[in-house]
Amino acid sequence: xxxxxxxxxxxxxxxPDCPTEQExxxxxxxxxxxxxxxxxxxxxDGRTPSCTMRTVTELTGITPDNFMxxxxxxxxxxxxxxxxxxxxxxxxxxxxxSHLKLPKGTHTIEGETALAYVRxxxxxxxxxxxxxxxxxxxxxxxxxxxxxxxDTLTSPSKMIKLAEAGTEALTVDSQLDSINKLKDLGLELGxxxxxxxxxxxxxVIDNPSEQVKATVVLDEAQAPQVFDLIRNDVSFTEVKxxxxxxxxxxxxxxxxxxxxxSEVRVRVLNGGAAxxxxxxxxxxxxxxxxxxxxxxxxxxxxxxxxxxxxxxPDQADQARRLAAVMGLxxxxxxxxxxxxxxxxxxxxxxxxxxxxxxxxVSLTPPDKAPDDIKKSTADKVECxx
Numbered sequence: 415x416x417x418x419x420x421x422x423x424x425x426x427x428x429x430p431d432c433p434t435e436q437e438x439x440x441x442x443x444x445x446x447x448x449x450x451x452x453x454x455x456x457x458x459d460g461r462t463p464s465c466t467m468r469t470v471t472e473l474t475g476i477t478p479d480n481f482m483x484x485x486x487x488x489x490x491x492x493x494x495x496x497x498x499x500x501x502x503x504x505x506x507x508x509x510x511x512s513h514l515k516l517p518k519g520t521h522t523i524e525g526e527t528a529l530a531y532v533r534x535x536x537x538x539x540x541x542x543x544x545x546x547x548x549x550x551x552x553x554x555x556x557x558x559x560x561x562x563x564x565d566t567l568t569s570p571s572k573m574i575k576l577a578e579a580g581t582e583a584l585t586v587d588s589q590l591d592s593i594n595k596l597k598d599l600g601l602e603l604g605x606x607x608x609x610x611x612x613x614x615x616x617x618v619i620d621n622p623s624e625q626v627k628a629t630v631v632l633d634e635a636q637a638p639q640v641f642d643l644i645r646n647d648v649s650f651t652e653v654k655x656x657x658x659x660x661x662x663x664x665x666x667x668x669x670x671x672x673x674x675x676s677e678v679r680v681r682v683l684n685g686g687a688a689x690x691x692x693x694x695x696x697x698x699x700x701x702x703x704x705x706x707x708x709x710x711x712x713x714x715x716x717x718x719x720x721x722x723x724x725x726x727p728d729q730a731d732q733a734r735r736l737a738a739v740m741g742l743x744x745x746x747x748x749x750x751x752x753x754x755x756x757x758x759x760x761x762x763x764x765x766x767x768x769x770x771x772x773x774x775v776s777l778t779p780p781d782k783a784p785d786d787i788k789k790s791t792a793d794k795v796e797c798x799x
Contacts, residue, residue: 415649416606418554419640420547420615421470423453424629430472432465451629456483463585473632474616474641480587486529488583493528495579496566499557501531502797509537528553538798544615544630548798551613555792558608567604573597608793612650616640617787640787650789664744672735675704679729679761680736681753685714685721687770695766698773703739709755711763718767720745721777725762726752733762740764741776 431446444461447454455461455469463481471477484492493499500522508515514530514537516523523531532550539545566572577596590596617636621629643650682699684692692710699705723746725733733747752760769777790796 415610415651416603416612417644417650418551418611418613419474419644420551420613421452421473422543422547422616422618422630423451424543425452425473425616425618426450426621426629426631427452427455427469427473429455429461429465429469432461432468434460434462434464436460463587474644476641476644480589482590483585484583485585489529489532490525491579491583492576493524493557495576496524496557496560497564498522498524499528499553499560501553501556502795504797504799507534507537507798509534511536544618547615551615551790552796552798555608555611555613555790555794555796558611558792559795562604562608567600570597570601573600573604576600609791610649610651611792612789613792614640614650614787614789636787650787651791664747667730667744667747667749668734668737670734671731672738673731675735675739676706678705678732678735679707679755679759680705680723680732680764681709681711681755681761683711683714683763683765685765686717686719686768687721687766691766691770691772695764695773699739702774705736705739707755707761709761714765718765720769721767722746722748722765723762724748724750724765726750726760729760729762736762736764741774743777746777 426449428448429446429450432444434442434444436442442460444459444465452469452473455466456463463483467478467481500520502520503516503518506517509530512530512534514527514534516527516531532553533546534549535541535543535546538549561567564572566576574593574597577593577600580596581591581593584596586596590599617633617640618630619633620627621631642648680699682692682696692712696708696710699708721740721742723733723736723740723742725747727749729752730749736742737744737747753763755761771777
């Protein structure tokens with residue numbers, strides 16, 4: 415599964431300070447900026463792609479591992495390298511700004527025409543950047559279908575030819591800077607079915623501080639849900655990531671009788687949460703939830719990205735009670751061994767990971783994309799309107 419998230423160029427963001435390597439080889443820290451358009455993060459004031467990556471992390475909490483930059487020439491070169499991309503128009507388009515002029519219907523485009531297609535905005539939708547994003551997502555879906563249909567993504571020889579074009583057309587980071595690396599990435603992408611590739615856009619609203627609408631801001635009701643889904647590897651297509659049997663086994667950990675809160679014995683450890691989280695959680699469990707047989711175990715031996723609860727088989731009913739109290743998912747519950755608490759009695763181990771947000775805040779991630787989040791998959795043929 416894969417999710418492609420588009421970020422509007424006119425989204426108001428904060429850009430962090432950014433260490434860069436300039437064209438002359440010198441290193442320079444570009445000062446951050448607040449309340450500026452997202453596209454300010456690349457190219458302006460000497461900012462490099464790494465600045466955009468830092469901005470994405472600041473905005474979404476998602477840390478990109480790699481980057482590719484496709485400029486105008488890259489669009490022309492790569493579309494020609496694959497033999498053109500088939501697109502569909504629901505109406506005639508004549509855009510003097512992008513120089514795209516095509517009649518209604520299906521067309522195979524490449525080179526200059528492909529560039530004009532992905533740049534056009536005045537002739538589609540509402541004539542703005544958000545409409546252009548939809549057009550670009552349709553184009554990328556069509557490109558993916560083309561690559562799958564002619565076996566480019568499963569043929570090493572075809573991928574080498576495409577990778578050769580890519581090395582000349584794309585700007586990439588050091589982990590992708592060779593023909594073989596790009597070839598391997600393409601072959602990995604070939605394992606992806608188009609129905610499992612979802613395109614969506616960061617949810618935004620018009621900037622309320624502007625009388626003449628020119629920029630957008632995050633939709634604080636919906637955007638965090640989208641970011642959480644991506645951070646937690648939740649498929650927007652709702653295709654199961656694991657075998658049904660494995661998921662059923664994980665879900666079964668939450669099913670069954672629950673011990674009374676007063677019988678739950680647990681040691682609380684801090685494994686990457688904010689300082690003092692273990693003591694705050696302990697106080698909350700004892701005072702608010704009646705888990706009086708709990709104690710502070712201090713810092714965990716190592717940090718964890720996610721909160722876990724380890725318990726012995728005969729503590730399953732206690733684990734289910736604590737999971738309900740803490741809002742833990744079945745995947746957070748780790749059948750294992752008990753530990754001995756300060757009274758010499760077997761106890762469970764609750765380790766607060768980096769995902770811990772505070773006592774009483776559920777740690778169960780969403781299991782599907784909200785129904786009202788606009789999304790499309792690469793297997794669907796859509797016509798530009």
